[in-house]
Structures are given as structure tokens and as C-alpha cells.
Amino acid sequence: MKKSLLVIGLVLLQSTPTFAETINFSDQIAEGGVAIIVIIGLSILALTVAIERGVHFRKKFIVPDHLLETVRPLWQAGEFIQLQTLVSQENNTLARIINYMATHRQQSFSIISSGAGDIASLELRQHQQKAYALAIVATVAPIVGLLGTVLGMIEAFHVIAFSEGMGNPALLAGGISKALINTAAGLSVALPALGLHHFFKHRAALLGVALEKQVNQLLNEWFMPLVSVHPNLQVVNHAH
Numbered sequence: 001m002k003k004s005l006l007v008i009g010l011v012l013l014q015s016t017p018t019f020a021e022t023i024n025f026s027d028q029i030a031e032g033g034v035a036i037i038v039i040i041g042l043s044i045l046a047l048t049v050a051i052e053r054g055v056h057f058r059k060k061f062i063v064p065d066h067l068l069e070t071v072r073p074l075w076q077a078g079e080f081i082q083l084q085t086l087v088s089q090e091n092n093t094l095a096r097i098i099n100y101m102a103t104h105r106q107q108s109f110s111i112i113s114s115g116a117g118d119i120a121s122l123e124l125r126q127h128q129q130k131a132y133a134l135a136i137v138a139t140v141a142p143i144v145g146l147l148g149t150v151l152g153m154i155e156a157f158h159v160i161a162f163s164e165g166m167g168n169p170a171l172l173a174g175g176i177s178k179a180l181i182n183t184a185a186g187l188s189v190a191l192p193a194l195g196l197h198h199f200f201k202h203r204a205a206l207l208g209v210a211l212e213k214q215v216n217q218l219l220n221e222w223f224m225p226l227v228s229v230h231p232n233l234q235v236v237n238h239a240h
Helices: 002-015 025-030 034-056 067-076 080-088 093-103 109-130 132-161 169-222
Strands: none
Touching (some): 034 109, 034 169, 067 093, 093 109, 093 169, 109 132, 109 169, 132 169
């Protein structure tokens, strides 16, 4: 009995057909057509922008931790030239705002506040604009992949129409597989690009809040008008 079961198992293993071959993505990508070339270009663009933003869009370029503790004693001591020399050597948004405050320290609170806000808003918008290419890649890559798929399907059905017809389904299936690789490639590039776009957008919001907090601290400490009450003034209750 055991011997017969072993024989049947060997026969089944030998007679089992191979229903699917190992997918060779590199070959299919190479045969994907012009759309694949465009998608590869978009992926290079997304990677370049992501690396550049990851290097240059960090906290130390917007609102470093050490700067307030360094400039406060200089401002309180009236060493404005030394303070401006110090912040001019710093490459960050907060330093440029402090330099603006020191240069225009004779102006009113409203003017200083407006100018500091303009500098912060402009630089943060510039940082966001440099990351906008990621949003473009996330939008364009799937469309290019879909276009490549449609063109591939048209080509596949065209081959079927002028060859063996539906007598050879493998021919149609192979063409469809090559066409769909365009959609897969487009989505594979778009999803990371979209994720990185939202990541840098979130980072811009966080750094903007941190910058706003520190700038408001300096405005309140250095330029907020002091409300003084005359010591001889007393509250008089009016009789009705």
C-alpha cells in the first residue's frame, strides 16, 4: 500500500505542468516602451529632490536651538554690532530675522513684527516650493504608466489581430503583462514621491510653528511696549 502511494505521488509530480514562470521584472521593464523611460526619469527627479530636501531642509537651517541663548546676552548688553556680526555668520532663517530686528531696532513693534513675519513666510514658502517637484512626480507618474499600459494593450491586440487570433491565448497574455508593467512602474514611483511630499510638507509646518514661537519670544522681550502705571494714580470710585 505504501509503495503504491509512493508511485502515484511520483507520477503526479512528474506530470504536474508548470502553470507560471518566474516573473522577470527587469526584462519586462526593458520591454515596457517609452513610458518606462519617462517613469525612470521621474524617479530620478524624485530621488534627487528628496535627497536635496533631506540635506538642506532641516531644523538647523530654519530655527537652531542654540541661537537664542547666544544673542540674548548681547542684545541686553547693547552689543548690537557684535550681535549682527554673529548672526551674519549663521545660515538659518532665525538668524536673518534677528539681523533684521537689530538693524531696525529703532522702529516700532508693529513694523518689526511685520518685517520678521515677511522674512519667515518668504523663506518657508521657498523651502516648500523646492519640494513641489515631488507632488508633480506623484501626479504625473501614474498617468504616464496608465498611458503606457493603454498603448501596450493596443499593440497587444494589434498583434493578435494579425497573427493567430485567439488560437494562442499566451500571446495575448504576454502582451497584456508587458503593458501592465507600465502601470506598476508608475505607481511604484508615485507612491514614495507622494509620501515624501507630505513628509516635507509636515516638516515645514512643524518648523514654521517652532520659528514662530521663538520669534514671538524675541518680539515680546525686545520690542513689546511696557505698560507702566503712575504710582500716584489711584482708582476713584464715582458716586452715583
